[in-house]
Amino acid sequence: MRLRHLLISTTLTLTLTACAQTKFTALEQQQISIEDTTLFERYDAFTVDFAAMRDKDYSFPLPVGKARQVKDYMVEIDTRRGDAVKAMFPGVVRLSRNNPTFGNVIVVRHDNGLETVYGNNAQNLVKSGDRVKAGQTIAIVGSNHQRTYSLFAIMVNGRRINPETIISLESHQLRPQTLLFQRTADWKVDISVLRQPVIEQQAPLQWWSYPLPDAKVISPYGKRGGRRHTGVDLKTKANDEIRAAFDGEVVFSGPYSGYGNLVRIRHDNGLETYYSHNSKNLVKAGEQVKAGQVIALTGQTGRASTPHLHFETRINGQPVNPNTYFDHATHSLRLDAFSKKKDGYVIKRR
Numbered sequence: 112m113r114l115r116h117l118l119i120s121t122t123l124t125l126t127l128t129a130c131a132q133t134k135f136t137a138l139e140q141q142q143i144s145i146e147d148t149t150l151f152e153r154y155d156a157f158t159v160d161f162a163a164m165r166d167k168d169y170s171f172p173l174p175v176g177k178a179r180q181v182k183d184y185m186v187e188i189d190t191r192r193g194d195a196v197k198a199m200f201p202g203v204v205r206l207s208r209n210n211p212t213f214g215n216v217i218v219v220r221h222d223n224g225l226e227t228v229y230g231n232n233a234q235n236l237v238k239s240g241d242r243v244k245a246g247q248t249i250a251i252v253g254s255n256h257q258r259t260y261s262l263f264a265i266m267v268n269g270r271r272i273n274p275e276t277i278i279s280l281e282s283h284q285l286r287p288q289t290l291l292f293q294r295t296a297d298w299k300v301d302i303s304v305l306r307q308p309v310i311e312q313q314a315p316l317q318w319w320s321y322p323l324p325d326a327k328v329i330s331p332y333g334k335r336g337g338r339r340h341t342g343v344d345l346k347t348k349a350n351d352e353i354r355a356a357f358d359g360e361v362v363f364s365g366p367y368s369g370y371g372n373l374v375r376i377r378h379d380n381g382l383e384t385y386y387s388h389n390s391k392n393l394v395k396a397g398e399q400v401k402a403g404q405v406i407a408l409t410g411q412t413g414r415a416s417t418p419h420l421h422f423e424t425r426i427n428g429q430p431v432n433p434n435t436y437f438d439h440a441t442h443s444l445r446l447d448a449f450s451k452k453k454d455g456y457v458i459k460r461r
Contacts, residue, residue, distance in 0.1 A: 133240045135205050140239045143206065143218055143228060144269045150224060151268075151294045158305055159223045161277065162287035170197040170246035171283035172229060172263050174352075174405050175393045178280040184271040186263040186280065196250040196261055198243040199227045207235045213262055217249055224292065225277075226269075230262035231255055267292055267300045276302060318456060320354045320403035321442040322386060323347055323420045328439050332432040341430035342385060342423035343439065346409075349390065349418035353407040355400045356384050356424075356437075364392045370421070371413025374406050380449065381458040382436070385423035388415040426458070 139145055150157075171178075174197070176190035202221035210216045213230030217237060220226050233253035243249055252261050264271050278285055291305040323345045330344035359378035367373040370387035374394060377383045390410025400406060411418045424433045433439075436448050436458070449456040 133203055133242065135239055140206050141208065143210065143213070143216065144266065144271070146269045147220070147226070156291055156293040157224050158289055158291050159225070160289045161285045162289065164285060168200065168245050169285055170199060171278070172197050172199060172227075173252065173261055174283060176261065178263075178283070180274065180280060184264060184273055186274055188261045188263055190252055190259055190261065192252070192254060192259045194252045194259075195248040196229050196232060196252055198245055198247045198249050199265075200225065200245050202226075202243060204237045204239050204241045204243060204249070207238050207241075214253060214255070215250070216262075218266075219243060219249070224267065226266040228262070228264040228266065231260060267302070268294070270299060272300075272302060318402055319357055319444050321437060321444075322354055322356050322384070322422050323351065323409070324354070324442060326420065326439075326442075329417075329419060332430075332434060342387075342421050343433045344419050344421050345439070346417065346419040349410065350408045352405045353386050353389065353409060353420055355402055355404045355406050357382065357402050359384075359400060361394045361396050361398045361400060361406070364394055364396050366412070369414035371415060372407070372410065373413075376400060376406070380456055381426060381460075383425045383428075385421070385425065387421045387423075388413050388419060390418070426460075 173188045173190045173194060176188035176194070178186050178188045180186050198219055200221040200223055202219045204217060205220045205226070206216070206218040208216065210230070215232035215235050216228065216230040217232065217235055218226055218228050229250055231253045232250035234251045235249070236251070237243060237249045252259055265274050265277060266272065274280065276290070289305045291303045293301045295301050326345035326347045328343055329346045330340060332343050333340055355376055357378040357380055359376040361374060362377050363373060363375040365373065372389040372392050373385060373387040374389065374392050375383060375385055386407055388410055389407035389412060391408045392406070393408070394400060394406045409418050409420050422433055424431050424436055436445055437443070438445055448459055450459050
């Protein structure tokens with residue numbers, strides 16, 4: 112059996128030759144569930160190492176949506192009208208059309224051998240043959256019966272599989288494991304865990320996050336044009352994801368004067384952080400958020416000459432230079448600005 116030739120190393124991840132495919136048959140462009148004739152051309156099985164995937168290799172379809180599994184391994188992800196549907200992994204769009212059951216639906220054939228289905232779209236933004244990246248916007252979520260939600264599924268060789276095998280619907284995270292996908296009779300696929308990570312000691316949860324990863328400073332804290340600049344301006348690209356710096360409670364979310372769309376978060380460590388000029392706020396006042404959670408998208412609302420994030424750190428309502436807590440060159444935290452306590456970290460008062 113050819114399987115033994117594949118499993119030379121349990122860490123092997125197969126890059127499928129089918130992934131180069133950008134043209135599909137008429138039936139493949141019409142039928143959601145259809146056998147992938149290229150999937151097992153070379154081997155009777157393949158592996159996917161989800162633990163080795165980088166952040167840029169994976170995205171939950173609606174990062175701020177609430178997901179639940181319904182019948183036949185379908186997932187409904189509730190969200191807000193106008194939200195963007197993201198591709199889960201890199202791949203090629205196999206199908207993009209209207210379907211009697213799923214409405215506007217997209218199927219992406221991924222480089223790792225899986226396929227994902229995105230239904231109930233208000234608008235499809237890609238067509239068959241388009242190559243997409245993980246996290247790329249491929250559709251706008253639709254509404255049905257006064258609900259706004261996405262219909263989502265994961266398939267292997269045209270068959271839906273339990274999504275909880277691969278992802279946690281609660282945390283939206285990949286399960287850190289290597290899975291073996293093995294062909295059986297009647298074009299079915301058996302799935303088994305080939306390798307799980309060995310964790311000698313439970314790592315502490317990440318308790319902070321740089322608010323805009325990969326950003327550069329375009330305007331520092333301090334005097335600017337005769338006025339006091341109470342924060343630091345960070346720039347990447349329009350509609351980039353803004354992340355909460357620490358755990359906390361959203362105390363304000365909405366338009367506010369020259370700030371444009373503003374999110375304010377009060378943290379237990381003694382800080383309050385401001386995130387402004389957002390094109391869209393993704394959280395509401397009263398919500399509890401976690402460090403690293405996406406809370407808004409970068410924009411140009413309010414008094415702003417270019418899409419960017421204006422980020423502030425405050426104590427008792429008074430602005431403090433964010434450089435006190437973050438190194439903007441390395442996007443790292445200045446640990447010497449915090450003290451470790453029994454229940455977490457608090458700022459050092461200066």
